[in-house]
Amino acid sequence: MGKRIHNFSAGPAALPLPVLEEIRDELLDYKGAGMSIMEISHRSKYFDDVINGAVDRTKKLLGMGDDFHVLFIQGGASLQFCMVPMNLALEGRPVDYINTGTWSTKAIKEAQIQGRDVRIIASSEDRDFSYIPRGFQVDGEASYLHFTSNNTIKGTQWPEFPEAGDVPLVCDMSSDFMSRPIDPRPFGLIYAGAQKNIGPSGCAMVIIRRDMLDRIPEGLPTMLKYSTFSEKNSLYNTPSCFVIYVIGLVLKWLEEEIGGLEAMETINREKARILYDLIDGSGFYRGTAEKASRSLMNVTFRLPNEDLEDRFVGEAAKKGLGGLKGHRSVGGCRASIYNATTLESVRALADFMSHFEKTQG
Numbered sequence: 001m002g003k004r005i006h007n008f009s010a011g012p013a014a015l016p017l018p019v020l021e022e023i024r025d026e027l028l029d030y031k032g033a034g035m036s037i038m039e040i041s042h043r044s045k046y047f048d049d050v051i052n053g054a055v056d057r058t059k060k061l062l063g064m065g066d067d068f069h070v071l072f073i074q075g076g077a078s079l080q081f082c083m084v085p086m087n088l089a090l091e092g093r094p095v096d097y098i099n100t101g102t103w104s105t106k107a108i109k110e111a112q113i114q115g116r117d118v119r120i121i122a123s124s125e126d127r128d129f130s131y132i133p134r135g136f137q138v139d140g141e142a143s144y145l146h147f148t149s150n151n152t153i154k155g156t157q158w159p160e161f162p163e164a165g166d167v168p169l170v171c172d173m174s175s176d177f178m179s180r181p182i183d184p185r186p187f188g189l190i191y192a193g194a195q196k197n198i199g200p201s202g203c204a205m206v207i208i209r210r211d212m213l214d215r216i217p218e219g220l221p222t223m224l225k226y227s228t229f230s231e232k233n234s235l236y237n238t239p240s241c242f243v244i245y246v247i248g249l250v251l252k253w254l255e256e257e258i259g260g261l262e263a264m265e266t267i268n269r270e271k272a273r274i275l276y277d278l279i280d281g282s283g284f285y286r287g288t289a290e291k292a293s294r295s296l297m298n299v300t301f302r303l304p305n306e307d308l309e310d311r312f313v314g315e316a317a318k319k320g321l322g323g324l325k326g327h328r329s330v331g332g333c334r335a336s337i338y339n340a341t342t343l344e345s346v347r348a349l350a351d352f353m354s355h356f357e358k359t360q361g
């Protein structure tokens with residue numbers, strides 16, 4: 001086997017090595033079926049067990065009861081930007097959004113395209129999305145309050161979720177889903193593109209509270225209705241079978257090898273601490289997010305100039321540290337340290353950063 005790198009890619013992102021090994025081991029003959037999971041009918045008992053296992057583990061990890069449905073929907077997180085207002089906007093009532101960066105902006109645009117009464121009740125655009133807004137008012141008129149829990153590109157994250165009273169929260173959790181425990185009760189809907197924290201790309205996990213299903217307008221196209229997915233256990237049409245299978249394995253790893261979301265959060269905090277301590281202790285690296293809003297998943301930072309940043313990314317790659325270039329829209333550097341990125345990888349990055357500062361700084 002070739003050498004695997006320390007992968008800090010923002011997405012598609014690193015998967016846990018034990019999961020990749022399990023996929024490899026059962027790829028040619030899935031549990032005695034004589035074929036791979038990619039070649040098995042989605043109507044078979046094999047796949048029933050796969051999808052039900054993934055759903056059950058999701059609910060168990062997040063502490064959710066039967067008042068939530070777990071769905072797998074193709075089209076990534078981006079399709080959810082339009083499905084949310086289509087399904088959950090109440091007639092004659094506004095939809096509220098908090099704008100904390102690129103992904104929130106895209107979600108807002110999709111609601112506006114549909115002609116909704118979109119209210120942006122808080123935004124951090126005034127300081128280049130470098131912080132999480134506080135002290136805003138949520139008014140009970142709103143159909144829902146949409147926010148992005150972790151801003152993958154700017155490296156900010158909600159330390160605690162907004163309080164919205166009876167207004168259901170709707171959250172794009174793509175880049176910190178399953179990275180820490182949550183209280184699911186205030187959420188009407190949670191969605192996450194799988195390729196950051198729970199699996200390969202190709203589908204989003206959507207968790208919808210049962211009462212939200214009553215809102216879905218009759219006239220929507222079948223494939224754009226959450227009820228189509230909830231009524232058929234995401235098997236109305238052929239789902240992303242392989243993706244769902246890998247998600248199931250990642251969740252099993254999270255539960256059995258990591259020990260659940262509290263244990264995961266402890267590890268994630270330690271990984272982030274190592275990098276932020278290094279950045280704060282250096283006159284060379286500069287974090288781009290305000291300290292109180294820093295992400296535990298995407299550590300964004302700058303070097304003194306762009307030449308050094310290019311050299312940093314290039315030298316790191318030579319040392320087997322990949323994916324450190326910032327998003328093309330903002331430049332700089334970014335280390336994405338999702339669940340599957342190990343403490344060992346983070347320590348290797350910290351060592352490299354210290355060394356680079358000493359030799360180039």
Ligand SMILES: *Cc1c(COP(=O)(O)O)cnc(C)c1O
Pocket residue numbers: 011075076077078079103148150151152172173174175193194196
């Ligand atoms: C990556 C990302 C998306 C886009 O996901 P796709 O699956 O590519 O549509 C949306 N929101 C957030 C927060 C992301 O990190």
